Amino acid sequence: MVIDQNKNFMRSFFEELDKNLTAIDTFLSPSCLTHLPGNPEPTDRAGFKDFVALLYNAFPDLHHKVEDQIAENDKVVSLVTACGTHQGDFQGIAPTGKQVIIADIIITRIQTGKAVELWAQFDALGLLQQLGVYRPQGRGES
Numbered sequence: 001m002v003i004d005q006n007k008n009f010m011r012s013f014f015e016e017l018d019k020n021l022t023a024i025d026t027f028l029s030p031s032c033l034t035h036l037p038g039n040p041e042p043t044d045r046a047g048f049k050d051f052v053a054l055l056y057n058a059f060p061d062l063h064h065k066v067e068d069q070i071a072e073n074d075k076v077v078s079l080v081t082a083c084g085t086h087q088g089d090f091q092g093i094a095p096t097g098k099q100v101i102i103a104d105i106i107i108t109r110i111q112t113g114k115a116v117e118l119w120a121q122f123d124a125l126g127l128l129q130q131l132g133v134y135r136p137q138g139r140g141e142s
Contacts, residue, residue, distance in 0.1 A: 003071040006110045010076045013115070014064040021056065024049045029114040036120055048118070054091075059084030059100070074111055080104040082122070086131060093133055100130040
């Protein structure tokens with residue numbers, strides 16, 4: 001039963017996050033450690049909120065769809081598809097107006113109704129390809 005509650009907890013988190021970043025304060029414990037792509041050290045809840053704000057500023061219509069979940073004990077793995085339109089600066093990349101689809105895997109450890117640790121890994125290279133700023137070599141070129 002706890003496993004189903006934890007899965008529903010994460011589904012609710014994504015739904016609320018797409019409405020308002022304050023979901024981070026509601027769903028993550030104040031001492032939550034977050035492991036983010038490109039960051040060698042874990043960050044705290046405030047650092048995670050800054051990271052997510054960067055994404056929503058660049059892709060203001062960003063929304064998440066949970067494709068699959070696996071849970072055991074206090075951990076939930078969520079395979080998520082995030083879709084949005086590049087309408088703001090993203091790490092120095094000017095808005096392109098392109099719609100993107102980002103595959104994201106998030107592992108969350110949940111205790112007493114709050115996320116206490118979170119690992120996020122998304123397809124950053126695929127995102128750069130969709131934005132047109134990265135083109136892999138050797139793909140149909142001579």
